[in-house]
Amino acid sequence: MQYLIYCMALMHFTPTNIEDLPTPCCLIDKAKMQRNIARLSAHIGNLQCTLRPHVKTHKSIEVTKAIIDAGNVKGITVSTLKEADYFFKHGMNDILYAVGITPNKIAHVAQLIEEGCDLTVVVDNEDMLSLVLDKMTQHNCVFKVVIELDTDGHRSGVNPHSDALLSIAKHISNSNHAKFEGVMTHAGESYACFTEKAKQDMAAQExxxxxxxxxxxxxCGITCNTVSIGSTPTAFAVDQLDGITEVRAGVYVFFDLVMAGLGVCDIDDIAMSVLGTVIGHQKDKGWVITDAGWMAMSRDRGTAGHANDYGYGLVAPSSSKDKCYIMSDANQEHGIITEVSHASSESSSKGPSKMQQGDQTKNTVDIITHFPAAKAIEILPNHACATAAQYHHYYVVENGVAVDKWHSIGGW
Ligand SMILES: Cc1ncc(COP(=O)(O)O)c(C=O)c1O
Incomplete structure (x- = not known):
């Protein structure tokens, strides 16, 4: 009943000026989001391939519908079975659960398959395969399985050159309860590719x-129906996809400061922000204190190794080419906003070098005037997936007004 009332409230959202929203909250700039979605859909479409968007970034059916509306979409990727439940209930049928499967999840997977969900699971080693196959025998359904490949040394996956790849595939193919579907990989090392060349090389390698x-x-006579690759940086950098059946990407819908730092997008493309309110100041230190701390931004410090380290987030819009305001420190429910100078373009291209803290005495007057008590402040996140996961809903903003509220899910 409570859930029903909550859903009805979401359906009847009254347009609200963003300054009047309760803070902290998470905003989505709808026009930017649609532009980002269109950009990747067009790129993958031009390469005659299809997208399997990773919905873990937003965990929202409304965002997923916007991706589907842009075209070239074949199913979705999820990172939890809770996401699989949610998106299946909302009409998504073709789902890849892209985190290595474990025996304690097989009953849940079986239930989804029996309800009609076309769900595929992932394995990357013989030990786990034996354990999950054992569990699969307890159910009257056939489980689709893809093998995860390690194409960049980033985290999980089996070496594409290895004998293990062939033996795992044969083991799956010989089972009555599993069906070998193909291979997938995620070049997470693309998050360390700062130049166009590095991103293109990583995309080609993946x-x-x-x-x-x-x-x-x-x-060996084993056919791959699914040949699935992708991360946001490699999805944009790849220039040829013959033989690949689908590309997965997630964070591109919103983008974030990490993607901007890698040159995958501009700061102005970032469609997600956190709205906080100025609580007060520490004038002698040049600090503005907000009610958005690390709970609101997440603790992800993804730009820490970048030429421009934005702390916990960058205040938008950025004030000038030479200086900006960042959340340089954060407590659970407090953020500290300070002024910093951008790294020179020379140091950006060379790699990490921290932004410079401004001259505090000179900047104190500026920053206090800029951010008086009770002012609403928009802060761009380092990592949109981590920030989005802190919220149960997003306010959808058009021309400075929140026009809608979209529900998102969390947990496992
Ligand atoms: C298996 C898998 N596929 C695709 C993606 C999407 O990559 P990105 O977040 O760069 O869009 C991820 C992200 O972590 C992933 O883990």
Whole structure:
């Protein structure tokens, strides 16, 4: 009943000026989000391929619908079975659960399959495969399985050159309860690719090692129906996708300061922000204190190794080319906003070098005038997925007005 009342309240959202929203809260600039979505859909469409968007970034059916409306979409990727439940209930059928499966989740997966969900799971090692196959025998359904490949040394996955790849695929193919579907990989190391060349090389490596695995499996008579690659930086950098059936990306819908630092987008493309309110000041220190701290931004310090380290977030819009305001420190429910100078373009291209703290005496007057008590402040996040996960809903903003409220889910 309570949930019903909550849903009805969401359906009847009264347009609200953003200064009047309760803070902290999470805003989505709808026009920017649609532009970002259109950009990747068009790029992947031009390469004659399809997208399997990763919905873990936003965990929202409304955002997913906007991605589907832009075209070239084939199913979705999820990072939790709770996401699978939620999106299946909202009409998504073709779902890849892209975190290695474990035996304690097989009953849940079976339930979704029995309800009609076309769900695929992932394995990358023999030990786990034996354990999950054992659990699968307890159910009357066939489980679709893809093998995760390690194409960049970033985290999980089996080496595409290895014998293990072939033995895992044969083991799946020989089971009555599992069906071998193909291979997938995620080049997470693309988050350390600061130049166009580095991103293009990483994209080519992600694709080519995946195609190598497909070739080796084919030589053993094993066919891959699914050949799935992707991360946001490599999805934009890839220039040829022959043999690849789908590209996965998630954070591109909102973008964030990490993506801007990598040159995948401009700061002005970032569609997600956190709205906080100025609580007060420490004038002698040049600090503005807000009610948005690390709970509102997340503790992700993804720009820490970048040429421009934005602390916990960048105040938008950025004040000038030379200086900006950042959340330089944060407590759970307090953020400290200070002025800093941008790193020179020379140091940006060379890699990390911290932004400079401004001259405090000179800046104190500026910053206090800029951010008086009770002023609403928009702060761009380092990592949109981590920030989004702090919220249960987003305010959808058009021309400075919140026009809608979209529900999102969390947890496992
Ligand atoms: C398996 C998998 N696929 C795709 C993605 C999407 O990548 P990105 O967040 O760069 O858009 C992720 C992100 O972590 C992932 O873990």
């Amino acid at each position: 694709r080519d090692l995946t195609l190598l695995a497909v070739k080796r499996l084919s030589e």
